[in-house]
Every structure is written in C-alpha cells, then in structure tokens.
Amino acid sequence: MNKKPGILFYVFLAVFVFVVMFPFLWILLASIKPATELFGEKAFTPLTDNPTFKNYISVFVDYPFLTYLKNSFIVSISTTLYTVFVASFAAYAIARLQFKGKTVILGLVLSVTMFPQIATISPIYIILKNLGLTNSYLGLIIPYTTIALPLSIWLLVTFFRKIPFELEEAARMDGATIMQTFWRVIFPLAAPGLFTTAILVFIAAWNEFLFALTINTDVAYKTVPVGIALFQGQFTIPWGEISAATVVVTVPLVILVLLFQRRIVSGLTSGSVKE
Amino acid sequence: METKTSTSAHVPKDTKRKKKKNPERLMAYSLIAPSLILILAIAIWPVLQSFYFSMFDLKLSDPSKSETHLGYEIDLSRYLDNYPFLISGIDSEIKENPQPELTAIKEDLESLDKQLQDNPKVKENYDLVNDKLLNFEKVDEGTAVVEIDKKLALEISSKAQEAEATLKDLELKDEKKITGLADGLKDVIRQPNFIGFKHYSDQLTDARMWKALSNTLVFTVLSVGFELVIGLAIALLINKAFFGRGLIRATILIPWAIPTAVSALMWKFLYDGQNGVIAKMFEEVGIVNKMAYLLTTDTGAMFSVIFTDVWKTTPYMALLLLAGLQTIPGSLYEAASIDGASKWKQFTRITLPLLKSSLLVALLFRTLDAFRVFDLIFVLTGGGPANSTETISLLAYKYMFNQQNFGTGSALSVIVFICVAIISMIFIRFLGRDLLNDGPGK
Numbered sequence: 001m002n003k004k005p006g007i008l009f010y011v012f013l014a015v016f017v018f019v020v021m022f023p024f025l026w027i028l029l030a031s032i033k034p035a036t037e038l039f040g041e042k043a044f045t046p047l048t049d050n051p052t053f054k055n056y057i058s059v060f061v062d063y064p065f066l067t068y069l070k071n072s073f074i075v076s077i078s079t080t081l082y083t084v085f086v087a088s089f090a091a092y093a094i095a096r097l098q099f100k101g102k103t104v105i106l107g108l109v110l111s112v113t114m115f116p117q118i119a120t121i122s123p124i125y126i127i128l129k130n131l132g133l134t135n136s137y138l139g140l141i142i143p144y145t146t147i148a149l150p151l152s153i154w155l156l157v158t159f160f161r162k163i164p165f166e167l168e169e170a171a172r173m174d175g176a177t178i179m180q181t182f183w184r185v186i187f188p189l190a191a192p193g194l195f196t197t198a199i200l201v202f203i204a205a206w207n208e209f210l211f212a213l214t215i216n217t218d219v220a221y222k223t224v225p226v227g228i229a230l231f232q233g234q235f236t237i238p239w240g241e242i243s244a245a246t247v248v249v250t251v252p253l254v255i256l257v258l259l260f261q262r263r264i265v266s267g268l269t270s271g272s273v274k275e
Numbered sequence: 276m277e278t279k280t281s282t283s284a285h286v287p288k289d290t291k292r293k294k295k296k297n298p299e300r301l302m303a304y305s306l307i308a309p310s311l312i313l314i315l316a317i318a319i320w321p322v323l324q325s326f327y328f329s330m331f332d333l334k335l336s337d338p339s340k341s342e343t344h345l346g347y348e349i350d351l352s353r354y355l356d357n358y359p360f361l362i363s364g365i366d367s368e369i370k371e372n373p374q375p376e377l378t379a380i381k382e383d384l385e386s387l388d389k390q391l392q393d394n395p396k397v398k399e400n401y402d403l404v405n406d407k408l409l410n411f412e413k414v415d416e417g418t419a420v421v422e423i424d425k426k427l428a429l430e431i432s433s434k435a436q437e438a439e440a441t442l443k444d445l446e447l448k449d450e451k452k453i454t455g456l457a458d459g460l461k462d463v464i465r466q467p468n469f470i471g472f473k474h475y476s477d478q479l480t481d482a483r484m485w486k487a488l489s490n491t492l493v494f495t496v497l498s499v500g501f502e503l504v505i506g507l508a509i510a511l512l513i514n515k516a517f518f519g520r521g522l523i524r525a526t527i528l529i530p531w532a533i534p535t536a537v538s539a540l541m542w543k544f545l546y547d548g549q550n551g552v553i554a555k556m557f558e559e560v561g562i563v564n565k566m567a568y569l570l571t572t573d574t575g576a577m578f579s580v581i582f583t584d585v586w587k588t589t590p591y592m593a594l595l596l597l598a599g600l601q602t603i604p605g606s607l608y609e610a611a612s613i614d615g616a617s618k619w620k621q622f623t624r625i626t627l628p629l630l631k632s633s634l635l636v637a638l639l640f641r642t643l644d645a646f647r648v649f650d651l652i653f654v655l656t657g658g659g660p661a662n663s664t665e666t667i668s669l670l671a672y673k674y675m676f677n678q679q680n681f682g683t684g685s686a687l688s689v690i691v692f693i694c695v696a697i698i699s700m701i702f703i704r705f706l707g708r709d710l711l712n713d714g715p716g717k
Contacts, residue, residue: 005517009515010517012512020526021526027541027544038550043552090309093303097302112318114695116643116688118647118671118672119695120317120322122324123320123321123325125675126681145313146321150314178302207533207536214675225535229537229540237544239547242544246541249533249534250537256532261521264532
C-alpha cells in the first residue's frame, strides 16, 4: 500500500487540485476584468489585457462591505471566545470527572449538534424581537451558541481525553484542588486543543447564514455571507463586484487554512475517528 | 439535586470512597451547569417552543394572531376606544330620533359592560387603561389584553355583530361614524388561536410540502451518494506518503472553509446562462443542450445544486475517510498480500470493515447537513425555477419570514426536526455505542 507514488499519481493530484481550485481561479481572474469583458465574447477568455482594480475599489466604496467585515469579526470572535471558555469547563468535567448521567449529557450535546437550525429559529426570532435584540451583535452571538457550544464541548472532550491521566493524578496527590489542577496542569496542556476548537468555532460562526439573514436585517449589522448574497439586485447582478468581494473574503480564510491546516484537520477528524 | 438523591438512595458501604467522590461530583455538576443551562435555553427550549407554536394560528402580520393565546381575551384599549363613543353616539341619535332598536342596543351593550366590570381583574385594568387613554398615553399590550370567560366573550362579539347589522338598517344621522364604531367593537375580542394539529394535517395534504420533501430527499441521497463514492476513491488514492501532502490538505479545506453562501454565489456566476464558464463547458461536453438550461429548467437546477454541493464537500468527505484509513495498520495488508489476497479482497475484507465507524460518522453528519440544506439553495436558485429545488427548510423559511406565518413555518420546521431525528436514529443503531464511548482516554 505504501509504494512510492508514480508519475501518474502526481498527474492525478494536479488534476484534482485544479478541479477543486478552478472556481476560485476563475473568480480571481474575473475580479480584475473590466466590466465589459465579463459579458459577451470575452466572457470565456481567462486572461484580460486590461486588468483593473476598479471592482475592488467599488466593493469598499459603493457597498458597506467594510461594515459587513467588521460585523462578522465582532460576532465571530465574541462567539468563539465565550463558547470555548464555557465549554472548556463542561468538557473537562465530562472527560475527567466521575458523575452520574455523563453519557446522557454527552448524548444530549451530540444530538444538539444535529438539530436543524430552522427548528429553533421561530422562537429565537420572536424572543430576540421582543427583547429588542434584532439588529444587534448580541442578537447573533446568543443564537450562535446553538451551533458553537455543542461543537466546542464535543471537540474539547476528545482533546482532553488525550492528555495523560498520570499528570493530573500527580497534581492531585500533591494536594491540588480540582480547579488548581484544571488551571495549572490541564489548561496549558490542552492549549493546542483549545486553539483548534477556537479556529473551527470561528469558521462555523463566520459562515453561518440562516440566523444572520433573519435576525440582522439592517445594513449596519449584516454579516459578510449575508451581505455578499444580497449584493445581487432585483434585475442586475454586479458580477465584477461580487467576484472582488468573494476574493476579499476567501483570501483570509485561505491564509487561515494554510497556516493551521494540521490543526483544522485534527479537529475535524477527532470526533469521527476512533483510534 | 441529583447528587443528594443518589447519595441518600443507597447507603454507601465504603465511606472513605464516598468522601472523596462527593466533592468531585458536585464540582463536575457545577462545571457542567453553565453549558447545560445555555444548551437548554438556546437549543432545547426553542425546539419545544417551535412545537408549541406549530399548534397555533400564529401570524406576526396580523395583530390579533401575533401571539399564542389559549383562552378568550378582550383588548381593553380597543374596547375603550370604541364602547364609550358608540354609547354617546347612540345617545345623541336617540335624542334626535328615538327608535326602540336603538334603546335595545344601548341597553344590551351597557349590560355587557357592567358584566365586564363585575370581574375584579378586568375592572382593575379597565380603569387603568381608561385613565391612560384619557391622558393620551400609550397603553402596553400586557395591561390592555385581559382574559375573560368564553361565554361573555362570545356574547360580546355576537352582540357587537348584531348591533352593527341593526344599525346599518336604521335611518341614522351619523350613520358612518356609528356603524364604524360598532364594527370596531367586533374586533375587541380575541379568540384563542389554538388549532391543534391542523397545520400538520394541512401540510401533510399539501402537494407543495411533499414536493419540497422529495426535493430534499433527492438532493440528500444524490449528493451524499456521490460524495461518498468519489470521496472514498480520493481518500484511497492519497493514502500514501507523498510529496506535497500539506498542499493537498489545504486545497481540500478551502472549499469547506468558504461560507456556503459565498460559494453558492460564485457558482451562480459560473452557471450563468450567458457568461458562465462552467455552463459553457457543460454545453461543449454535452451535459446540457443549452447553457441557459442549467438554472432555468428543473432538472438543470437540481443538477447544478447537487454538483455544487458535491464540489464543496467531497474533499471534506475524503479528508474524514483518509483519517480513518490512516488508523488501519499497514501490517494487515502485508499479511493479506502474503496470503495472496487480491487488492479488491483486501479492500472488502480489511478496509471496509475497519473503516466502518469513520464511514458511518462521516455519512451521518453529511446526510444531516444535506437534509438541512438552506443557504446553498437560497442563494443559488432561491428554490426555483417553479419550486423545483425548494427544500423543506427553505419552504419553512418562506412561510416564516416572507409571509410572517410562524404557525405553518413552525409546523414545517418540526417536520424537518422529526426527519433529522429519524435519520440520526437509523445511523446510531448502526454505530451503536461507538459514538458515545465515554471512559477516560486510553
């Protein structure tokens, strides 16, 4: 099985990478085309002789794109920090302490990750509306708990379980309390796991669409996915600007993925693979 | 609570152990409490509430149906905006032109008003609302709407209706104003909007719901099926040590990491009937007869949606399966090939059985994701053309947020929830306890 891969294998890889990346490449090329070349006969020529940054400028000048970016950052980062903080306690207890009803709680957490968002949205929307929290950051941070908290608990439990038990026992022998052990021993050891969880929660919150679409309808509080999706007007679709905006959103995520691919992969697969 | 009952329930034999365990248990519960409370408040309660909403005729656009109420209620602010003016209007009509019908109406209404004020709870709010109205202050819903008993409520609405009909037949000086007031009086009573399982029976007999459900199933089965087969093939191929692994991994993650709504919009451009490069390619290859067919015909649109989903999540599926493959020890394959097993036999006898739990977990999560699909379809086709790609989540969204019909929308979302629960139960039966294996890490 572990034979040295041949030339054919690398050809296959190249084709695979090209197929996966083609839409992005095309959008990248389209984003620097002048508007006239997005339509008509030049629409299918990949390269343009007159590259322009007009689309990029237009995205920031003619659309409140910077506001969308700011909103997405605020909401995603707040959600990430608070859920990972709350989840780390619960995950520690589930992974390390003995108590009744553990399987039930873990099962509950798992089943909540499976909940369809559409099934929670009507009460959440009505409550937020009555509290006057629609069109606010809190209006998204609160419902994002549904997605982020079970995900964090589930991931952190698997990470905490991988930490050798002996270290903790030694600390307990030396008379440390549970909280001391948690902060002094477990927390530093779990830092990579916490970080991985934070990346995944951040991406999940950044990408969320349904809550963002329904709860924050005011332009000043829209997030990036909703903002971009609603770029399209009633009759015309500004493809040049959409391409540029897509590139602007994609680039930071690509960098994030390149930097942390190992961690992201370990996070994604930790829940599904039994060693 | 639980600790107390459990310790007192069975007398501990080993007191030493108990002393050590008890604080740990308490600590565990207090560490879990915040998360559990949040999950209950933000996920479990809303689902139950959705179920509750689904049994009401709840329409945010209609003030008399914008809340759930089980009993009959009277809106005192409306009532007091009508009743006194109606009475004084009738009075002045009587002065002008005494008619027996007018006196009868007046007496009826006054007796009903007296009955209303006999109820101490109503009386209290009655005066409060009256004062506020006289001072032109805003009256809040909570004090204005009071529950009254069914008999009185029905009597008020029937008398109001009767009064309006009679007044219309009479020769009145100020007919418009008086009939208008009588008409307004009809609306002061709020009937309970509890309708039980009517939304469900309506939806279950509605062709549009079944179409949406079958669209969802077609989408789920086809896209997850393709993702599984292609993903497994890719995982098997790249399950070797090769140069450039990191690059492949990053490539795989990018489509997964981009917001679905953004990639859906990107694909909308690529599928465009005039300028879309993918549409052009499909036409050249012969997948579609005409570029424009992709997003304007029903099979074309369904194909486009599935193709995009496969593009977006096959690499992710491959990644999950690859992780599973890498836990299978290579020695198994060596032993098998020494025994002369063919590649295919190795695949069916070693790879598949050992990959089973990774495969099922990946399938479970992908199936549920596909079944709940919303943003991809909302952006790419909006459910069209002619509802041919409308999924059940999208249909629920349309009822709730385009028509403000939260009752029907909630019923549909409960249907989605039940389907998701059934799908998970089927998978979990196959997975068994693998998924919830708890015990401290080995």
